[in-house]
Amino acid sequence: MLTVHQLTKTFPNGKGIFDVSFSVQKGEVFGFLGPNGAGKSTTIRHIMGFMKPDQGIVHVGGLDTWSAQGTVQRYLGYLPGEIAFIEGMTGLSFLTFMGELQGMKGNERRDELIDRFQFDVKTPIRKMSKGMKQKVGIVAAFMHQPEVIILDEPTSGLDPLMQKVFINLVLEEKARGTTFLMSSHSFQEIERTCDRAAIIKDGRIITVKDIHELQSMQRKLFEVTFERMVDADAFAASSGIHIESREGLRVRVAVQGEYAQFLAAITPYGIRNLDVFTQSLEDIFMNYYDRKGTIA
């Protein structure tokens, strides 16, 4: 449904994207990850047909997004990283304007989405918080029910409740066969929605991974606070457990998949508290990259 083939764009300062290739199947949710300045937005702007590549091509539904810009736009929904709203508009006047551009028939879906995301459409956009503006942008990307939706950091600025509403909306659209490309920093969002994810660093794709493979690479850090110092000492001396750090009664253990072994190792002792920290998605990829030292 979406093919990015050997896409290259070099800016005058030497930065840009280089030989970027991946494809997204119909009904697939594809995550696009990478640190700041990695090239996510530049790739997305090419996918949208806003920039002419130096080399390479982007196809959506078999059409070249640069040369067939006008036609392709009708199949696409887009949430930019930073939305440029037109001065003086309210949420509703912006959505009406966008609906007309998209040739949208009927406002039922739009109004249903406004209702779900719970915001006052009559508020002037310049008076809206970042989160409210983001909600307007999400409604604009989804309301015309496009076949392909491109989202640049969709949940930035949304509170946890609204992040859930968003995730459910993506899953619902995915079930209807909508194709997604989504840049994100949130593991939860990627884990709950994506089938595969690519990471880009310094303008180059490092790897494309199935989400289950990604989950199995994820390390969790358990922080165990023991009741007694003697227990903490005994646990810290157990074999097969990877101790990250220790401060008195508090021991931090890194666990990657071997949960049963970890649970068996703490069971004999009195535990005052147990906390768990999840390694960020970027850390996983960065570790993977550092370990391999080569492009996978």
Ligand SMILES: Nc1ncnc2c1ncn2[C@@H]1O[C@H](COP(=O)(O)OP(=O)(O)OP(=O)(O)O)[C@@H](O)[C@H]1O
């Ligand atoms: N129009 C431009 N002119 C010159 N350099 C640019 C231009 N647009 C982007 N860049 C540079 O290209 C690189 C990739 O930028 P891009 O905005 O695509 O990154 P990103 O992955 O979206 O980052 P972020 O997570 O911060 O949004 C950066 O080094 C950026 O400074």
